[in-house]
Amino acid sequence: MRGGRGQERAITGNRQSNWAFADAYGAELVDDAENAALRWARERAQQAGVRAVSPATGATLRLLAATAGAKAVAEIGTGTGVSGIHLMAGMRPDGVLTTVDTDPEQQQFARQAFRAAGFAGNRARFIPGSALDVLPRLADRGYDLVFCDGDRSECLEYFAEALRLLRPGGLVCFEGVFANGRTVDAGAQPAEVRKLRELLGAVRESDDLVPSLLPVGDGLLCAVKRER
Numbered sequence: 329m330r331g332g333r334g335q336e337r338a339i340t341g342n343r344q345s346n347w348a349f350a351d352a353y354g355a356e357l358v359d360d361a362e363n364a365a366l367r368w369a370r371e372r373a374q375q376a377g378v379r380a381v382s383p384a385t386g387a388t389l390r391l392l393a394a395t396a397g398a399k400a401v402a403e404i405g406t407g408t409g410v411s412g413i414h415l416m417a418g419m420r421p422d423g424v425l426t427t428v429d430t431d432p433e434q435q436q437f438a439r440q441a442f443r444a445a446g447f448a449g450n451r452a453r454f455i456p457g458s459a460l461d462v463l464p465r466l467a468d469r470g471y472d473l474v475f476c477d478g479d480r481s482e483c484l485e486y487f488a489e490a491l492r493l494l495r496p497g498g499l500v501c502f503e504g505v506f507a508n509g510r511t512v513d514a515g516a517q518p519a520e521v522r523k524l525r526e527l528l529g530a531v532r533e534s535d536d537l538v539p540s541l542l543p544v545g546d547g548l549l550c551a552v553k554r555e556r
């Protein structure tokens with residue numbers, strides 16, 4: 329017998345080291361300028377208590393932006409720019425990242441990180457403010473990819489906005505849907521985790537989407553909007 333159950337057990341038994349390997353592999357995929365900028369942005373994030381995407385999640389966002397041939401990406405939750413660097417690196421060279429955050433100080437760090445990574449100033453449009461105030465002002469069907477990494481308790485509202493913002497064939501990604509293991513924990517959970525479970529159900533049930541839950545970082549829920 330080849331592979332089979334024994335192989336599967338070996339893989340799941342090493343899950344933590346596989347995860348660490350995927351992160352280490354992701355970290356090796358970036359060039360020197362990006363690497364230095366990412367390290368700097370991660371340090372700023374740590375100091376500010378902001379959760380930046382993992383290296384493997386960053387590599388996945390880069391891959392997805394490239395697969396979509398993304399020219400316009402909307403990001404909720406700029407943070408200090410870790411995810412933004414990965415998204416811009418995967419987008420077309422003339423692509424523009426529109427990134428929203430309630431905290432202008434974080435956005436200043438992100439601006440510096442993008443510059444240090446070698447991206448021209450016109451590659452990113454920073455919009456300070458609350459996502460639920462800003463998103464309704466963005467264009468219908470104007471985006472190839474919408475990345476949601478803001479306030480998890482607003483994930484259902486981000487989902488509704490993302491469906492409007494995406495062009496047919498575009499994709500939406502939600503970071504952090506595992507909520508550090510709380511999403512699958514049968515114990516009592518806070519409202520934001522219950523919202524994430526609702527989101528997982530809504531994405532799964534939608535006839536308009538082709539979804540997949542990717543086990544990178546803290547869980548990356550992705551879905552492509554079908555072309556009709």
Ligand SMILES: C[S@@+](CC[C@H](N)C(=O)[O-])C[C@H]1O[C@@H](n2cnc3c(N)ncnc32)[C@H](O)[C@@H]1O
Nearest residue numbers: 380381405407410411429430458459477478479
């Ligand atoms: C998890 S961090 C984003 C990290 C970033 N995506 C990265 O990987 O570098 C979440 C960010 O969302 C911002 N945020 C929180 N609530 C928000 C809201 N309602 N609208 C927009 N941004 C929000 C926070 O200020 C914080 O910078």
